[in-house]
Amino acid sequence: MQPNARAFPWANPRAMRAQPGQDFAETSDEQRAIPFDYTFRFDLIGEPDRLVRSLVTVSVEASFVAVSIGYGLVPKLTPVIFGPGTKDINGGDSAPILREISIGELLDALVAPLAQTGDTLKGETGPEAALKGGIKLNPQFAELALSSGGQTALSDDVLRNLFQVVNAPSDEIQFLYALFDEGSGREFQSEPLLNIAGLGISNGDRPFRYFARPIIFDPLSTIRMDVIEKSDFQGELHVSLHGYKVLGSPGSPTGRNSYVRPRRR
Numbered sequence: 001m002q003p004n005a006r007a008f009p010w011a012n013p014r015a016m017r018a019q020p021g022q023d024f025a026e027t028s029d030e031q032r033a034i035p036f037d038y039t040f041r042f043d044l045i046g047e048p049d050r051l052v053r054s055l056v057t058v059s060v061e062a063s064f065v066a067v068s069i070g071y072g073l074v075p076k077l078t079p080v081i082f083g084p085g086t087k088d089i090n091g092g093d094s095a096p097i098l099r100e101i102s103i104g105e106l107l108d109a110l111v112a113p114l115a116q117t118g119d120t121l122k123g124e125t126g127p128e129a130a131l132k133g134g135i136k137l138n139p140q141f142a143e144l145a146l147s148s149g150g151q152t153a154l155s156d157d158v159l160r161n162l163f164q165v166v167n168a169p170s171d172e173i174q175f176l177y178a179l180f181d182e183g184s185g186r187e188f189q190s191e192p193l194l195n196i197a198g199l200g201i202s203n204g205d206r207p208f209r210y211f212a213r214p215i216i217f218d219p220l221s222t223i224r225m226d227v228i229e230k231s232d233f234q235g236e237l238h239v240s241l242h243g244y245k246v247l248g249s250p251g252s253p254t255g256r257n258s259y260v261r262p263r264r265r
Contacts, residue, residue: 066217
């Protein structure tokens with residue numbers, strides 16, 4: 001999605017020159033603005049109120065102008081696959097039909113396979129994880145199981161892999177975050193922000209936001225981000241600052257007028 005140049009003047013480097021004194025990096029014909037992102041990575045272990053911290057250092061080549069922030073999550077655990085065998089359902093019939101199995105019989109048949117899945121989330125047993133998060137059909141076999149109105153006979157191998165434990169819904173994953181400029185000592189919030197309030201939920205609904213004004217970080221400055229876990233989600237959290245760098249600024253390594261030490265004669 002391209003930002004509107006009128007609503008966001010930083011989207012047009014030439015428009016920035018027409019507004020001297022603003023808080024954006026100014027460009028000239030000898031300068032070039034290039035898109036650039038800085039990313040923070042956090043390992044979440046599902047321990048509420050646990051603080052994790054990540055640092056990135058702006059490269060020496062140019063200042064970094066951050067215009068927006070966004071995030072994404074990668075679950076740590078693989079899906080827990082389980083299911084009842086033929087003998088667990090109807091005492092040894094080789095071709096069970098799902099429509100002929102009652103809910104009570106199906107639930108009873110799932111107890112033993114769930115117990116065999118071992119620890120899943122933070123030391124929980126399979127039944128505990130299933131009761132908290134829920135279960136669903138394994139996507140690999142869901143279409144087959146539901147074909148012909150659910151009357152298709154399923155093999156023993158399919159039955160034993162027919163279900164999986166559902167991961168925590170993405171919109172229930174919560175954490176607090178705070179951004180700092182270590183060089184200047186600036187804080188960009190009065191207190192840590194809740195991800196849902198500042199960024200949106202992690203299912204893709206408003207996964208990022210623009211800053212009210214772009215933030216300029218000087219070369220070699222250190223950007224710090226603190227995250228405080230508020231849910232039992234386990235996995236990787238990736239937070240990105242989206243923005244650009246202006247190459248060719250005077251005094252920078254990419255500038256044409258960089259100081260060159262004279263040779264001794």
